[in-house]
Amino acid sequence: MSEIRYNFLKDTYTIISVERSKRPHDFTISIYEEETTDISKCPFEYGNEDKTPPEIFSIRPDGSPPNTPGWLVRVFPNKYPALRIENQPIYEGYHMFDKIGGFGAHEVIVETPDHFKHTQDFEEKDFINMFIAFRERIKSLYQDLRIKYVHVFKNHGKEAGKSLVHSHSQLIALPIIPKQQLTMIKQTKKYYQQKGRCYLCDEIKTEINLAERVVYENEDFVSYCPYASLYPFEVKIAPKFHSHDFTTITDEKLKTLADVLKFTVRKLHKTLINPPFNMILHTAPPYREDYIDKTIYEHLDKHFHWHIDILPRITTLAGFELGTDYYINPTMPEEAARFLREVV
Known part of the structure; x- marks a missing residue:
């Protein structure tokens, strides 16, 4: 029997359609990409640093100079940015319509110099370096008080929006x-006002106690298929300790976060045969005195809880989803978690 489940955090509904129930082998999308192209032309390769805009952050154990080989992670502005830091965030009206100048930042984070190393191949040290780049670039961008939010995401596979084979993530500052x-x-905030507790802290405790949707956990982090998953095999990764701001994470905690992400991605890879997915970091915005509604910052450190969503793109959003903002998920989250737990 189908169920309509409420996703409290995103304030929307998911129809868990048992009649359309699908097992992993029913999802036929696979992104084993052709690797036959001449990688010497890839702008993310060692020696091709001049084919990208100048780097703004890198991890270079050998102390090599910027824009040369020797890096483990390299960050630079997107060559075709959605927004530019040179623009001004000017609010304007055009007849009855509103617009804002195209101010912001759009950066590319290349997490490995290895063209053939994809997310499912990453070791913990690769994920740690990736997270260090995320943390340091968010902190740096928030020094510009005009920036209200930095959105960090990774597209894995063409169906998820990845345009170049070489592994990379992106961030857009808004x-x-x-x-x-x-x-x-x-x-x-509503949950905190009603109960005096963090919603996600309560959700995490519930999921761990029930154990039916947990995929993997260690002492600091847990990954699980949310009760009202919007996508089949959707996974959420969250800290067991309360933290609203990803930029405060310590290097020690990055190790256990990398451990959970490594095992979760590999389980998705083996269960669904290398599915396309979007990985999204949700963290609290910094306080801004000029923000139009300052009430959103009240008790933000107490009720918001940063987390990462991994959204496999193995079904297509169609007229129902696009027309209602509700979702149809053909796989029970409990079943998805069981498949992921059992894969070795």
Whole structure:
């Protein structure tokens, strides 16, 4: 029997359609990409640093100079940015319509110099370096008070929006807080006002106690298929300790975060045969005196809880989802978690 489950954090509904129930082998999308192209032309390769804009952050154990080989992680502005730091966030009206100048930042984070190393091949040290780049670039961008939110994401596979084979993530800094982040802030604030507790702290404790949707956990982090998963085999990774701001994470905690992400990604890879997915970091925005609604910052450190969503793109959003903002998920989250737990 189908169920309509409420996703509190995102304030939307998911139809868990048992009649359409699918097992891992029913999802036929696979992204084993052709690696026959001439990698010497890839702008992310060693020796091709001049084919990208100048780097703004890198991890270089050998102390090599910027824009040369020797890096483990390299960050630079997107060559074709959605937003530019040189623009001004000027609010304007055009007849009855509103617009903001195209201010912001759009950066590329190349997590490995190895063209053939993909997310499922990463070791813990690779994920640690990736997270260090995320943390340091967010902290740096937030020094610009015009930036209200930095959105960090990774597209894995062409169907998930990846345009180049070489593994990389992206971040986009915005002069506004996106609607989804605002919704999560308002929802967790409502829960905190009603119960005096963090919503995600309670959700994590519940999932660990029930154990039916947990995929993997260690002493600091847990990955699980959310109760009202919007996508089949959707996974959430969250710290067991309360923390609202990803930029405060210590290097020690990055090790256990990398451990959970490594095992979770590999389980998805083996269960669904290398599925395309989007990985999204959700963290609290910094306080801004000029933000139009300053109430969103009230008790933000107490009720918001940063987390990572991994959203496999193995079904297509169609007229129902696009027309209602509700979702149809053909796989029970409990079944998805069981498949992921059992794969070795």
